[in-house]
Amino acid sequence: MPTYVQHAVLGRIPDVFNAEAIWQTPGLALFSRRPLLRDLLERSPREHRGRAATRCFSHVTLLLPQEDVDDDYHLTRGARARDLAQTLTALHQKDFGDLLGSDQVRYDVLGDATLAPGEIEVKFGHAVYLPAADEKILYNVSVSRDSAIWHAVCPIYPNQRLALIGGEGGEASAVAQGWPFGPDAAVLVLNDGPDAPPVVQMRPKDAFECRYDPRGGYYTIKSLREPQGGQRLLLKIARTGAAPAASTAPQGSPAVWQSRAAGSENTNVRAGAGPIDLTAVPAAASHKPVTRPGESDATYAPVSQQRVSLVALALPRLSRYRDTGAQALELPFDHALSLSADARPAIILTADANDHLYACTAEGRQRIEVPASLAPVDTRTLRLLPAAPEMADRYSAVVCLAQPVSSGVASGARFTFGRNSAMLAALRVLDSPRFLKRGDGTIAASADRIGLSRNAFSFEATSKGYAIGRLSATQALYHLDDKLQFVASVGDAPYLLPHGHHLVAGHYVLRFEA
Structure with a gap:
């Protein structure tokens, strides 16, 4: 391919800040002469006609040994480097003025720790550009x-x-x-x-x-x-300047880990609002085996088989639960982008106590802003969507799963969803303390204890949709349409959810399908 960058290392220069020694060899000892900067520019013109140069390069980067650059900064605040660039600019204009046209001559002096004492690396060419002092980044x-x-x-x-x-x-x-x-x-x-x-x-x-x-x-x-x-x-x-400004969502009051009397729901009161179920105390989990499609432990005759799918995870604002000691919610995904207990996942998404989101892979750890699309493997993608403004006091983002998790349900019977419900337990993929990290190093409770009641809501499949009933006055429920756009908050009144729409409860975004 064409040479877009001319590159050379000049050696045996006693004073790397001596512009004349870099520009051309003094004296007339032609047989001992080695090519220096002036020679390199002359031999590699920007444009030429036949063997005659018609235009030369005007932007040059100089790399000096890092130790020399550091000493210059410590002793003279970089004065020798600036003098070097100015002197070379003057020499360049003097010797190649007829080949510059309207081009400005620009030099930049940098340090490089790989260069030996007395060595200077020079770069110029079609793909070497030095900006003007007032030029903004595009x-x-x-x-x-x-x-x-x-x-x-x-x-x-x-x-x-x-x-x-x-x-x-x-x-x-x-x-x-x-x-x-x-x-x-x-x-x-x-x-x-x-x-x-x-x-x-x-x-x-x-x-x-x-x-x-x-x-x-x-x-x-x-x-x-x-x-x-x-x-x-x-x-x-x-x-630059194309990215929209990140919106700041209001923060709720922090929650606390509290002991719970058996058979009762834990509540905490926000100033100026009703009680919030914080459900922050671990309890022994005893779930019945997950029923297979077409089967149920209810004594009824199923009429038709319908499905509920977990399609996304709603990441909570842990700042609401700061007093619980919860420092981070970590979601590891394997190479199939399924939640995994593998010690070396493909990517880990983390929501911290300051409501910042991070991605961690083998390449490192970096903060991410929503919306975002992450593809740590070729075949599948994790999409992160911003939480709707009506949900932003509780959630920082919605993570769309690469592969939904589904479970069958039957018409004609009403079921419940919550921490104590065996129905759809397979969809509660965060029901484990391993996802929640505490600052004191102690074992955290199940992540489901943040935001999901023991009995959150009931649902029944009908021909027109799903009949939803909120079972806990402190359980937040949100209706999203088939494109995950916010529709309404679900209150205590009976609610009909259309087929193909979504309900958000705790960390879970559930699609109720026909």
């Missing part, structure tokens, strides 16, 4: 291996035409952390200005597949040199 480029943990790579400016991204040891102008494709591969980003979308191409072209995922907002790059299931890289180009 795009920020980042990469990920799993769509959860993103690493910043480089900015792109409005007047910057090209950026070449690759790995350590390559000829790229920007290095991507975790680059999986080797030094001979690179991503070329073409920028035609603020009014045109950026163009992304892989080099070499025939060795990679590069596809844009509009739902995730990133490019998926895979090597065609490897068998199916090989390495991949995700690349995101985010326009």
